[in-house]
Amino acid sequence: MQSLVKPVHKPMAVELLQEEIRKVCGAFDVEPMARSDVMAGDVATRRMGLFDTAIVSLDARHVQRGVKSIRQDPGEHLFLLIQDEGHCRVEQGEHSARLAPGDMFLVDSVRPSSFVYDGERSSQLSVHMPRGEMLHRFGKTCTDGVAISREDPLWLAMRAVITKMLKEPGVSTQLGEAMLSLLGAYLHGIKTGEAAGIGETLLSRALAMIDRYRADPTFGPGELARRLNVSERMLQRHFRPLGETPGHRLLNRRLELAHTALTQPRPAKPTEGIAAVAYDAGFNDLSYFYREFRKKYGSAPGVVARRH
Incomplete structure (x- = not known):
């Protein structure tokens, strides 16, 4: 995804970078990746219509805003965090998300928050x-740490508005109101979700993604959580009513895919055919495939293939 701004990573003293962040964003504590007095980063500001915007580049281990920092500097803002380059794990309360370029997360300044970079350069x-x-407009829904899913069409609209505000400052006041309206519509969708609707929507999306990507051997529970903009722990909670974990669900769907393939007419060399079926079903470890297949169906894959 194309960056919104050009990142700047210049050598800076850790204390100086932390001081710059505090001037612009409030009291945050920066921990470098190594025992060093120097980091690569930069802090800049830009006015985007209705909003002051900070552009922060760094290669820290993590940045935190704890209870002590909040007491010293309560802050009166919500930060709409937009990952522009690199990755970041953002956590606030029970909400957590791994941000890739383009992902957004709404952070409340009066609640503890943590941003984990693990030394990767991030902008x-x-x-x-x-x-x-924001509270007056949208109520408390906006204060719980909100991941804005790129699966929602409103994400694309917000991204377009932000891009235009950066490129055309002269019209950014009107675009700022448009941005608030889009964000309000997104939060309203969360607020007005039926009692089980929000959880069911997340679960149904997770199940659909598993069915869609089950044949991809690189797709696992961690990637599923990342695409849904939630933590793996939260994802597991939504799977509890099914009596299984996301990993078990994915494994079972892959086994079902392999079983279906094995009941079809096979090639002349059964062993090669079974290996191909396993790989096509998302397995990259044949011994693991044989073991789990036998556990589920009570027979080895070759036996099932010969029966058909």
């Missing part, structure tokens, strides 16, 4: 929205 835009006005 982020932090759009500062007045907390009081």
Whole structure:
């Protein structure tokens, strides 16, 4: 995904970079990856219509805003965090998401938060929205740490508005109102979800993704959680009513895919055919495939193939 701004990574003293972040974003504590007094990063500001925006580049281990920092500097903003380059694990309360370029997460300045980079160079835009006005407009839904899913069409609309605000400052006041309207529509969808609707929507999307990507050997529970913009722990909670974990669900769907293939007419060399079926079903370990297949169906894959 194309970057919104050109990232800057220049050598800076850790204390200086932390001071710059605190000037612009409030009290955050920066921990470098190694025992060093120097990091690669930069902090810049830009006005985007209604919003002050910070552009933060760094290669930290993590950045935190804890209870002590909040007491020292309560802050009166919500930060719409936009991952521009690199990756970041953002956590607030029970909500967590691994952000890839383009992902967004709404962070509340008066609640503890953590941003994990593990030393990878990262560049982020932090759009500062007045907390009081946001609460007045949208209620408490906006204060719980909100991941904005790119699976939602509103994500694409917000991305387009932000891109235009950066490129055309002269019309960004009107675009700022449009941005608030889009964000409000997204939050309204969360707020008005039926009692089980939000959970069921997440679960149904997860199940659909498993069915869609089960044949991809690189697709696992971690990747599923990342695509849904939730933590693996939260994803597991939504699977509890099914009595299984995301990993078990994915394994069973792959085994079912392999079983279906094995009941079809096979090639002349059964062993090669079974190996191909296993790989086509998303397995990259044949011994693991044989073991799990026998556990589920009570017979080896070759026996099932010969029966058909």
